[in-house]
Amino acid sequence: MRFLDQSLAQEIVNRTMKIINRNINVMNEKGVIIGSGDKRRIDTIHEGAVRVIETQTEFEISEDETEQLHGVRAGINLPIKFRGKVVGVIGITGAPDEIRSYGELVKMAAEMILEQAVLIDEMQWDERLKEELTGQLLHGVDQLNSLYFERIKRLGIDLDIPCVAILLTFGNNSKGYKWIRDKLDKADLYVMQPDYMVLLKKVSIKESEWESVKTLQQMEKWAEGLEKYQKLDCNISVGSYHPTIDGIAKSYRKAIYTSSVGGKLDPNKKIYFYEDYKLPVFLARVNQYGISDEIGPYIEQLKQHDKKGELLDTLKVYVEENGDNHKVVGRLFIHRNTLRYRLDRITELTNKDPRKVKDLLELYLSFLQNQVK
Structure with a gap:
């Protein structure tokens, strides 16, 4: 797997050059310069970096030695290691005696930037996978196999936590989504659809009953916050609670129907609760099955x-x-x-x-x- 690309390499260059007032080059695992303070050197082979990769150790180049090697200038070249492997090389241009003391500092900074970037990428990947798994859950458990539950376990998702499906529709999907995401509990799951956000919200249970008042109060605070701080209109549709994993899909379907009928019956309301719309939801489903003539x-x-x-x-x-x-x-x-x-x-x-x-x-x-x- 390649961890260093041109974008990250240039970021390392830009950030490390702020540490020392020297030109910095970053080479990939083949010794090709992919980031540099001197843009003319991008995409050229750095022979000193090739030697670092071969020997797995740093390599100094004096002014006299530059004529004997291809594509190099005087300086120090050090291996960039990630998880015990050399994944690239960082070079500092200058007389070795003048810059030697900077070497380990720059190498450490480069490796920290790399680790941070990979960690963020992995976290983003986990978030995307979590969204994908949540989306599958909305359509029932019949098609879920052992691999699905292995992934759920790896991501630390607890499907035994009681939750209710909630639909959130914003005037600005991206802006509203970011604001809501910062308010979520660790156990909450979500997935973005083209027109709305689906949230599987952790809820409070007392004596086997869902304390729906607490959930609705929280939704009211969110709706007020979106309007006050983000200047966004928001419609929130709250489904029903079911104690088992297969009930998540039922809760989601009821939230969908509640959103539809609530918008037609009470277009000025911000929060629609399934329990308040049971009868019109039933009729909407009747219409869907073509028996409304009764x-x-x-x-x-x-x-x-x-x-x-x-x-x-x-x-x-x-x-x-x-x-x-x-x-x-x-x-x-x-x-x-x-x-x-x-x-x-x-x-x-x-x-x-x-x-x-x-x-x-x-x-x-x-x-x-x-x-x-």
Whole structure:
């Protein structure tokens, strides 16, 4: 595996030249200069570096010796080691007697920069792999094999930690993602989709029950923080909790449906919780399976004779206020006789009386189905 490339080699050159006021060259494992303070020397063979690689030790070149070697100048060349192997060479240009004291310092700096770069690359690779494994988990456990769980174990992912799927949609995906990522717990998993971020959020369990209030409060803080500090609008959809690994996919699907119906029913809300949208989610799934015709077309019947939308508004508020006439007339700013007339009119047009529980249920189902299409 090649650890040194031109980009990293030049970074080593730039950073080490700040330590000493001398030209620095970095050569790869073949002795080719891939980083230098003198750009004219890039891509040329450094014979002194070739000797360092062959002998695994430093090699000094005096001014007199430069004529005997190809592509070199007076200086000191030292092996760059990584995990016990020579992966390149770093050279300091100048009279050896003048720069010898700098050699180990520059070599140490180069190796530290290399180790840091490789560590960051490995961490980024692990993050990408973790995202990939999380994405597979969202689609169920049926297709997961032993290799999958070996990778999960290597990355230190604990799938027994209780979690809930949460969808986050930002006005600026990249900016919002970075802000949220800094707020995550170590056990949280996430994956970026084109239009949203999926988060498997660690949750608190008390007496086998999910303390959903804590999760929702945290989501409210995040939504407020994104708006206040990042100037970003955010919609958050929270799925359901299931105690087993195969329940993660169920939680994710419910979060997807909740996001869809929540945006249609309450477009001004920022947080949609599955438990608040169980019925419209059910209807959305019914529509998906093509059996929505079983629910009567009552809302369509009302719309044909309700140009101002007064009957629909009345029905909606009547349901929300649990049929309490006093509260309904207060919200709609109408007289009790007007409410009675509108309820009678709804009954006349649909043959369903909102004052009867069974009829009201059918009317409400028709209303929701019309909203979530």
